[in-house]
Amino acid sequence: MKDYGLIIVDKPVGPTSHNIVSLVRRGTKIRKVGHAGTLDPRASGVLVLCLGAATRLSEYLSTSVKSYQAVIRFGSSTRTYDADGEVVRQTGLIPRLREIQTAIPAFVGEIEQVPPPFSAIKVKGRKAYEMARAGEEFDLGPRKVTIHKLDIASFDPPDLTLEVDCSAGTYIRSLAHDLGERLSAGAHLAGLRRTRAGPFTLEDAVVLPKLEVGFLTGKWEQYVRSAGDALPEFLAVPVADEDLERIRFGHRIAAAPGSQGMAKAIGPDGELVAILEAVDETSEWHPRKVFLV
Numbered sequence: 001m002k003d004y005g006l007i008i009v010d011k012p013v014g015p016t017s018h019n020i021v022s023l024v025r026r027g028t029k030i031r032k033v034g035h036a037g038t039l040d041p042r043a044s045g046v047l048v049l050c051l052g053a054a055t056r057l058s059e060y061l062s063t064s065v066k067s068y069q070a071v072i073r074f075g076s077s078t079r080t081y082d083a084d085g086e087v088v089r090q091t092g093l094i095p096r097l098r099e100i101q102t103a104i105p106a107f108v109g110e111i112e113q114v115p116p117p118f119s120a121i122k123v124k125g126r127k128a129y130e131m132a133r134a135g136e137e138f139d140l141g142p143r144k145v146t147i148h149k150l151d152i153a154s155f156d157p158p159d160l161t162l163e164v165d166c167s168a169g170t171y172i173r174s175l176a177h178d179l180g181e182r183l184s185a186g187a188h189l190a191g192l193r194r195t196r197a198g199p200f201t202l203e204d205a206v207v208l209p210k211l212e213v214g215f216l217t218g219k220w221e222q223y224v225r226s227a228g229d230a231l232p233e234f235l236a237v238p239v240a241d242e243d244l245e246r247i248r249f250g251h252r253i254a255a256a257p258g259s260q261g262m263a264k265a266i267g268p269d270g271e272l273v274a275i276l277e278a279v280d281e282t283s284e285w286h287p288r289k290v291f292l293v
Contacts, residue, residue: 004052005224010205027215036061045194054227064198071191081173093185112142228272235263252284
């Protein structure tokens with residue numbers, strides 16, 4: 001049984017990311033399953049699931065660039081900044097396309113963004129959404145995020161569809177709300193689809209019904225990808241059996257002179273066995289994270 005690797009799921013609207021993790025845990029009988037970047041229940045798209053020891057890759061995947069297709073609806077603002085929340089401001093105003101095009105550049109690059117009050121961010125040990133539901137006052141404060149791309153895909157008033165590339169930690173709900181405020185029209189997020197998470201796109205993802213059939217028929221392993229696919233930017237260092245043993249016990253292995261930065265050790269079977277860091281002084285690779293058992 002493949003109990004080490006990645007499954008890329010095209011999450012539908014409705015279930016939480018935790019729901020998908022639980023489903024995969026039951027379907028694979030693998031106890032250790034995690035995701036590398038949550039998607040809200042109303043959002044769909046690329047959800048990267050890590051199986052077994054691959055859960056230790058989440059720190060690399062969760063901080064990777066994400067891409068989204070976001071539908072922003074002008075004319076009203078909500079408490080949650082999305083379509084599920086109570087409407088708190090109804091203007092009925094729809095900005096012109098030229099006004100939107102003029103406003104968008106202010107949101108590109110490194111910006112300061114205040115997260116939505118209904119978010120999982122903790123304030124003094126409590127989740128913000130719990131405090132918001134209780135009607136408590138609190139200040140989340142702005143956070144630096146980077147929006148690499150913000151392109152208009154279509155404008156069908158009152159809905160604006162944007163293509164967004166952004167850093168981890170960016171709230172598209174806040175982007176929708178803030179754009180509406182800048183244009184004095186009010187806005188909220190009406191739809192969200194993640195099209196890319198790190199190196200993985202929708203083309204790499206399996207739809208949930210097909211994965212569930214795989215669980216029922218025992219053919220789900222066809223959807224498991226190599227853990228090494230998560231790190232395409234890392235140099236691949238093939239290692240033979242002798243070096244595998246050294247890595248297993250945390251010992252360094254020889255590196256080519258001039259080797260720098262991080263690399264991934266690939267075993268004879270093509271699987272990721274460790275993440276390596278170059279030691280310049282001795283021309284060696286030091287195992288930073290070992291996946292062998």
